[in-house]
Amino acid sequence: MAFEAPPVPRRHGGTVTTLVSRIGWILIPLALWEVIPRTGVVSSSTLPPFSDVTAAAMRILGDPESYEHISTTLTEVLIAFVIVVPLAVISGYLIGLNSYVRSILEPIVSFFVGVPKSIFLPLLILALGLGFTQKVAFGVLQAVFIVTVTMIAGMREIPDGLQEYTRTQRASRWQDFWHLYRPAVTPVVVEGVRLGMIYTMTGVLLAEMYASRRGLGQLIAAHGTRFDIESLLAVVLIVAVISIIINVALAAYGRRVGRWRTG
Amino acid sequence: MNEQQAALEDAVPRTASETIIAVRSVTQAFRSDKSTTTALQNVSLDIRSGEFLSLVGPSGCGKSTLLRGLSGLLLPQEGQIEFRDTPLRGPEPEHIGLIFQDARLFPWKTVIDNVLFPTVLQNRNTAESRSHAMELIELVGLSGFEDNYPHQLSGGMKQRVSIARGLIQRPEVLLMDEPFGALDEFTREAMGLELLRIWEQTGVTVVFVTHSIDEAILLSDRIAVMTPRPGRLAELIEVELDRPRDENVVDSPEFVRLRRHIRDQLVESQSGGRR
Ligand SMILES: Nc1ncnc2c1ncn2[C@@H]1O[C@H](COP(=O)(O)OP(=O)(O)OP(=O)(O)O)[C@@H](O)[C@H]1O
Numbered sequence: 143m144a145f146e147a148p149p150v151p152r153r154h155g156g157t158v159t160t161l162v163s164r165i166g167w168i169l170i171p172l173a174l175w176e177v178i179p180r181t182g183v184v185s186s187s188t189l190p191p192f193s194d195v196t197a198a199a200m201r202i203l204g205d206p207e208s209y210e211h212i213s214t215t216l217t218e219v220l221i222a223f224v225i226v227v228p229l230a231v232i233s234g235y236l237i238g239l240n241s242y243v244r245s246i247l248e249p250i251v252s253f254f255v256g257v258p259k260s261i262f263l264p265l266l267i268l269a270l271g272l273g274f275t276q277k278v279a280f281g282v283l284q285a286v287f288i289v290t291v292t293m294i295a296g297m298r299e300i301p302d303g304l305q306e307y308t309r310t311q312r313a314s315r316w317q318d319f320w321h322l323y324r325p326a327v328t329p330v331v332v333e334g335v336r337l338g339m340i341y342t343m344t345g346v347l348l349a350e351m352y353a354s355r356r357g358l359g360q361l362i363a364a365h366g367t368r369f370d371i372e373s374l375l376a377v378v379l380i381v382a383v384i385s386i387i388i389n390v391a392l393a394a395y396g397r398r399v400g401r402w403r404t405g
Numbered sequence: 406m407n408e409q410q411a412a413l414e415d416a417v418p419r420t421a422s423e424t425i426i427a428v429r430s431v432t433q434a435f436r437s438d439k440s441t442t443t444a445l446q447n448v449s450l451d452i453r454s455g456e457f458l459s460l461v462g463p464s465g466c467g468k469s470t471l472l473r474g475l476s477g478l479l480l481p482q483e484g485q486i487e488f489r490d491t492p493l494r495g496p497e498p499e500h501i502g503l504i505f506q507d508a509r510l511f512p513w514k515t516v517i518d519n520v521l522f523p524t525v526l527q528n529r530n531t532a533e534s535r536s537h538a539m540e541l542i543e544l545v546g547l548s549g550f551e552d553n554y555p556h557q558l559s560g561g562m563k564q565r566v567s568i569a570r571g572l573i574q575r576p577e578v579l580l581m582d583e584p585f586g587a588l589d590e591f592t593r594e595a596m597g598l599e600l601l602r603i604w605e606q607t608g609v610t611v612v613f614v615t616h617s618i619d620e621a622i623l624l625s626d627r628i629a630v631m632t633p634r635p636g637r638l639a640e641l642i643e644v645e646l647d648r649p650r651d652e653n654v655v656d657s658p659e660f661v662r663l664r665r666h667i668r669d670q671l672v673e674s675q676s677g678g679r680r
């Protein structure tokens with residue numbers, strides 16, 4: 143044959159070298175965080191060294207009072223999330239099902255993705271007061287549009303011709319949903335949900351920081367007003383670790399359900 | 406239950422001349438804003454139980470439209486299509502299978518799960534259907550690939566899976582719309598001969614759409630030659646070549662004669678259409 147097969151693109155990730163370099167890229171900034179305050183280039187009251195912050199984080203985690211804050215935040219995030227996912231998946235499904243409906247509603251939903259949700263926070267407080275409901279509502283508001291948009295996009299992922307095939311098999315509407323739409327959109331939706339999780343988390347923390355009596359966001363704000371930078375950074379560290387764990391778990395799940403796309 | 410429905414349910418023994426699908430004066434036109442395309446004009450055709458029938462003709466002559474009609478996906482505007490003397494009102498997946506040019510497999514299902522899909526829809530995914538699926542996978546030459554995903558298969562292999570899936574419900578009729586159109590010439594010929602073997606083993610009636618005159622002669626008992634604008638049935642040709650056939654039959658005098666005859670038919674209809 144006159145043509146050579148194109149080289150197979152090399153997939154990144156998985157090899158030992160990439161793993162080592164990834165760990166390196168995490169360790170280097172942490173090392174700098176440790177060294178710079180100790181050398182005195184930046185005063186350690188402005189930026190306490192990493193080891194001190196870690197120790198403070200451990201102290202906070204050991205304090206029973208902290209659990210109330212952590213569980214408050216996680217409960218709010220979880221409830222918001224349990225509302226967002228079915229709401230967004232069902233509305234995305236209904237919007238994406240019909241091309242006419244989609245052409246009208248998709249731009250509107252996209253428009254709301256672009257609106258900064260924080261401007262509605264004072265309004266939500268007026269409507270719902272301070273507390274649990276308002277935090278959850280803000281978390282939902284942050285995430286629901288972006289997840290809906292990914293669901294609508296996911297509906298376009300359905301391979302051409304499969305709808306006609308299931309029609310030749312006399313599949314019912316429910317069978318179409320279960321055997322065709324659901325598996326086709328799941329990988330995309332999990333990706334959207336991963337994004338949505340970040341937004342929900344942001345929403346809840348922001349609402350707590352703005353005005354609240356409990357929660358990790360409130361803790362960060364309180365330490366801030368007391369200029370207790372070490373404790374502040376310690377809570378930031380805790381929040382970062384929690385969200386990284388959730389994120390990595392969802393990404394791994396997404397890869398598992400999306401295996402058929404690449405192998 | 407009337408007699409016709411009873412006939413549908415009872416397995417009727419096949420004889421060579423029995424009609425399984427009857428196309429009766431079917432006309433189908435597609436209207437757009439500016440023009441009307443008559444995809445089929447007054448087409449009548451009796452498809453015999455157990456035969457291998459090919460539809461040939463230039464692009465746009467209505468082959469796919471006719472096949473969609475035979476599958477029950479499209480109900481003709483005029484005339485009707487009868488399956489065992491009962492007018493078709495929609496797809497009959499248990500009796501009539503349809504194979505598309507692209508295999509249309511579920512990318513998230515393995516080979517075996519794709520083949521079993523029709524039985525899952527019917528809530529009949531039993532151990533028996535599983536062993537039947539394994540037999541069919543062997544029949545199409547894919548043993549050992551049961552647990553592969555479609556993206557791990559070549560185009561020809563995917564089309565084999567789609568044929569196995571088309572046979573899982575033991576349909577009486579298999580409709581195929583240019584099933585090997587996307588394959589290279591060598592694979593195409595091999596797949597054609599393999600299809601003949603499957604057809605002989607299962608006794609299924611095959612209606613096969615192709616652009617290739619040679620492919621039609623090699624495979625068929627009869628060839629329906631169609632001409633475009635408006636889509637019409639120009640001629641029905643009996644292919645009197647001995648079976649089993651192999652690739653050498655292409656050089657026989659009868660094959661060469663048929664090839665010239667069909668080509669003349671199509672050329673004539675083209676120049677006739679340009680007047
Ligand atoms: N759904 C449709 N809407 C409008 N026109 C259609 C539709 N389906 C088919 N046609 C028209 O009907 C005519 C016959 O189409 P058909 O697909 O049956 O041809 P074909 O013989 O299968 O062609 P090919 O060999 O290219 O597949 C064409 O002119 C086509 O444009």
Ligand SMILES: [Mg+2]
Binds near residue numbers: 468469470582
């Ligand atoms: Mg066609």
